[in-house]
Amino acid sequence: MSTTSDVHLPKIVGVYGGGRMGAGIAHAFLVAGSSAIVVESSEVTAEAARGRIASSVVKAAERGGLTDSPDDVLARLSVVTSPEELARAEVVVEAVPEDVALKATVLATIEASAPEAWVATNTSSLSVDGLAATLLRPGRFVGLHFFNPVPASSLVEVVVGAATEPRLVEIAQGWVEGLGKTAITVRDAPGFASSRLGVAIALEAMRMVEAGVASAEDIDTAMTLGYKHPMGPLRTTDVVGLDVRLAIAEHLASELGPRFEPPAILREKVAAGQLGRKAGQGFFAW
Incomplete structure (x- = not known):
């Protein structure tokens, strides 16, 4: 469990992949007050991701889970097809399917598009160290294992690779706490905890x-x-x-x-x- 008191939400978060998990991650940051840039591969999938997130935000409002109106929350959402838009993000979370080659390609794109951002992977089982080995800046890379459905779940695993900077571990714990969730911190190992x-x-x-x-x-x-x-x-x-x-x-x-x-x-x-x-x-x- 996190022991840091540095609770901090990024002003802008990037999410690469707007499927069920990516949409849920974007939802969590939007509802907490961040702006979110979601990258999808085409206009068709971008529109689907936008609808997915909008629907979940409206449902959250119906359950009394929002402090802002759905319109105000969704005004902080951008769904794009150009990864270059991620350059504005403080952290970018990769949320594509569990395929090593696909994740490596996406992570390389994120690094090139947002060289100043922290980078996280939402993998539930793949090696963080294995993915880090493909990166130019492995120290700025960490695992953030969100659980499905993200809006309703209360746990996030912060998965620490051998090269992950200790400062990033504390920052990542703060992001999770800022989302109103609990962080557990685990060393990179098969299946994590x-x-x-x-x-x-x-x-x-x-x-x-x-x-x-x-x-x-x-x-x-x-x-x-x-x-x-x-x-x-x-x-x-x-x-x-x-x-x-x-x-x-x-x-x-x-x-x-x-x-x-x-x-x-x-x-x-x-x-x-x-x-x-x-x-x-x-x-x-x-």
Whole structure:
């Protein structure tokens, strides 16, 4: 947990990628009072990102979660297709899919477009040190692992690479506190803290379904009522996406060994397109 008292929000934050996670990150900074520049790859995807963020801000207002009006909050949002716009940002958060080559390309673009900015990656499992190795200024790079859905989650992992400047760690902790969330600080390691533990529980739950030990519903109820988890591991997998969980499990298996080997039921569901909530079917029907 953060111990710094230097709570500080950037005046302008950049977010590269306006999908579900990127839109959520932009939402969090906008609602807290920052301006946000979101970069998308085309006018079509930019318009979709703009609509995604606007919808979430309006919903936050309906729940009484805004101090400003939705119009005032959204007036601080820019969704662009030109990365050069990021030059105005104090920090730029990369929020593209979990693909090493894609992230490396995007991070290089961010460094070139915003040479004075701090840079963060929102990876949930990829090596921060591995990504830093591709950068010109690895000391200005840190992991910020936000959780889905970002507006409702209260935790952010600050992932510290071997080259990350200690000052940046304190600044990043301050950003998280300024968002009204709690920061935990972890050393770069496969799966960090949260993904490693969360995936381990979820994979064991899948093996239990596969072996007929209990239904998905009953396994989740065991964790929500027995261990006070707010959501069971299988429903959480549906929300995260079975394809996302599969990719993380494969990465952890390659780094940490067979205890993270994805069970057949997970591979079969992904192959059948049963990806969870976004597809209408995973371990549960949505």
